[in-house]
Amino acid sequence: MVEHGMGTGAVGAGIDAIPVDRRAPLPPTDSVLARIRSQLTEFTGALQRVADQVLADPAGAARATIVELAERSGTSPATVTRFCRALGFEGYAGLRLGIAAETGRARSAGWSVDIGREIQPGDPLDRVLDQIMAADTRAMHDTAALLDLDEVARAAEAIAGADRVNIFGASGSALVGEEMQFSLHRIGVAAWAWSDVHEGLAGAALLRPGDVALGVSHSGQTRETIELLAEAGSHGATTVALTSFPRSELAELADIVLLTASQATTFRPDALSARHPQLVVLDLLYIAVAQRTHDRAHAAFQRTAQAVQGHKSAGRPT
Template sequence: MTEGGFLGRVRTELPTLPSALQRVAERILDEPDRTARGTIVDLAQRAGTSTATVTRFCRVFGYRGYSELRVAVAAATGRAAQARWDTDIDREIGPDDDLAHLRGVVASADTRAIQDTAEQVDLAAVERVAGAVGAAGRVELFGFGSSGTAAREMAFRLERIRVPCWFRADPHTALTNAALLGPQDVAIGISHSGRTREVIEMLTEASAHGALTVAVTSFPRSPVTQIADVVLTTAAPESTFRLAALSALHSQLLVLDLVYVAVAQRTFERTLDAFELTARAVQGHRLPEDSGRRRRRS
């Protein structure tokens, strides 16, 4: 059975929790159905801790009490049961597994990551970022490794709709660009772990000059979130050969694409005009639609 958004978030953040909260998380993940039906006393006993610790766990994840947590677990397990995945994505991939199995594992893992991210994304935060980006004098995107791939793609999309946007793969250049930002500008830092030193430095520099700072990360209590004005979280389950940092790319692209579409919506006329102009500019580099049919007939 796969996990819904809340359980996926618990699994992602489990290694970063204090030991007492880790035991609570492990019991929830081991028996989500029992957690959804049981009492706070039952969960505390299974975790070998106190009811106060369970309450603290609830609040760490944004719930006022155990009743709200139970509802979240029940909703997550219900969605997972309805999904009925054909493949258990947590199963280890062996050297002799065929491609049909690998296809199922990869597709299920990516689908779960995207669904979990969609369920947990803060729409009010997306709206705030989209409004700021659409009106910004300058937008800088920071990310390295696989997160850099997401940053580069977002920069391409924003440039296409006339948003003044830059992505620099070189840390020194990116840092100097961050220093040039001001109160009307936006800095977006992408880091799955939330611990990428360069991204933290760049958002800190941008914040010092008054820019709106945005963090895209899978860990809402990581260092990068401490210096960001807005945090957009992603989900990234691990599977064999696909560490969470690599799996996070699809989730990052989903969140960034949501921001991009929201920006395009807010700048509707400008966006349509930009699409028309850019499509016309590259038209000469595309083969006519019937060229393939003519070659097959000859």
């Protein structure tokens, strides 16, 4: 789902980022299904049909022979083999074992991880809560498996040394970016989150080498966010993409890519299901920046806490 409407600022960096080779293999992950979802935009034609079939019925794929999976997806055994190799498996046996292990864990955990059920109008709130928690928990676990911590460290180093940080995003991604801007601002990082595309372009045009621009987009295809990150990069800023799709246009133009996963459900679109994983990754990035700027961050915490102390109720935390 592509976000609409512009918003959110950027992040500054003090080191030159090394361009990422998008043809390199994805970081390893224990979740086969998360790996398939993250590469959906890369698959085309027959490979796409195999991916759709596996995601539609993972348990069935784990039980099926290579011929049966080929028939169900309307492809051939050779196509299934190519699909397995695209995911990093030597053959179909590895894919089957990976899916079987994953679906087996889900069965043993019970219905709490069964997020494919629709929520009915008459469902009690405790069941609705379990559905939401199951979806978010799975998405965050998948994100932890997909995330390249070396990339997080590179982004943190860049932001820690930056004079200016701009964060760009649209719709829900704008809200996520604003959370990051607030966190960075609190530890003394000069960060802006732009809510207007024209203002964002002006801000991007003023960036220089050593500054950082962070683009947030679940799909990686949001036109405004791509344009803003490209503008920032053209002026020498280190560009960081936070997205669920490593082969998206946003990821392709970024120096550093931070991956998130989303757990598709029948009650919430992908872009919304990616919100919490995005916040988790940015929380990790924020803490990594604070670690690298410990003395400055500690002093900033003390000053900001003292500044607002008079607006707190006596004896009660806020």
